[in-house]
Amino acid sequence: GAVVSQHPSWVICKSGTSVKIECRSLDFQATTMFWYRQFPKQSLMLMATSNEGSKATYEQGVEKDKFLINHASLTLSTLTVTSAHPEDSSFYICSALILQGTQETQYFGPGTRLLVL
Amino acid sequence: AQKVTQAQTEISVVEKEDVTLDCVYETRDTTYYLFWYKQPPSGELVFLIRRNSFDEQNEISGRYSWNFQKSTSSFNFTITASQVVDSAVYFCALSESTDSWGKLQFGAGTQVVVTP
Numbered sequence: 001g002a003v004v005s006q007h008p009s010w011v012i013c014k015s016g017t018s019v020k021i022e023c024r025s026l027d028f029q030a031t032t033m034f035w036y037r038q039f040p041k042q043s044l045m046l047m048a049t050s051n052e053g054s055k056a057t058y059e060q061g062v063e064k065d066k067f068l069i070n071h072a073s074l075t076l077s078t079l080t081v082t083s084a085h086p087e088d089s090s091f092y093i094c095s096a097l098i099l100q101g102t103q104e105t106q107y108f109g110p111g112t113r114l115l116v117l
Numbered sequence: 118a119q120k121v122t123q124a125q126t127e128i129s130v131v132e133k134e135d136v137t138l139d140c141v142y143e144t145r146d147t148t149y150y151l152f153w154y155k156q157p158p159s160g161e162l163v164f165l166i167r168r169n170s171f172d173e174q175n176e177i178s179g180r181y182s183w184n185f186q187k188s189t190s191s192f193n194f195t196i197t198a199s200q201v202v203d204s205a206v207y208f209c210a211l212s213e214s215t216d217s218w219g220k221l222q223f224g225a226g227t228q229v230v231v232t233p
Contacts, residue, residue, distance in 0.1 A: 034219050043208065043223045044162075091160055097219035106219045108154075108162040 006109035021079045023094030029074035030096035038091040050077045084116045123224035138194045140209030148214040151192045157205040199231045
């Protein structure tokens with residue numbers, strides 16, 4: 001079964017509104033989660049690294065005030081797209097780094113499609 | 118600078134043909150991981166393989182096989198006897214030891230189209 005879930009799977013919103021996307025690790029604790037963005041026909045680009053209990057680390061060019069990341073627990077990270085605009089329309093994918101035994105394994109969520117009108 | 122290069126944008130084959138996807142990477146780290154993921158039209162990434170930099174053995178899993186050559190910094194992926202269900206975008210990715218292991222740098226992807 002799925003190890004990482006995302007909610008919602010798709011969302012349509014009006015320009016100027018904020019949208020929250022949840023990423024949950026199911027049955028496992030994930031100290032580190034990652035948020036990626038994928039524009040149509042393009043590759044995945046890492047947006048930020050989210051560590052439980054601390055501030056997220058953003059990649060160069062990603063506005064931290066626009067993409068708010070909260071990792072309040074070992075099983076939940078949220079990405080809030082604030083004041084969304086049409087150019088923020090994209091496929092947002094989270095992943096969780098999960099320690100299984102002595103090995104860390106990364107699991108990706110199913111993604112969230114955001115369309116900003 | 119692009120660290121993972123997938124030069125093939127799209128490959129079209131007829132069912133049962135073999136298809137090889139190229140991946141060339143660039144890193145100064147001696148310890149790193151390489152990955153291949155499949156992304157069908159649904160969008161969900163499907164993990165195919167992870168290979169660490171110290172393991173150059175080629176691997177075969179069913180119809181899939183991988184050729185890792187450090188000398189040429191390549192990690193190529195072959196689908197043998199392709200099927201229509203193999204139609205998807207395939208991504209090669211790199212994770213370097215200087216970063217968190219979960220930080221993946223993806224190539225541009227190769228669209229594979231398998232026609233009956």
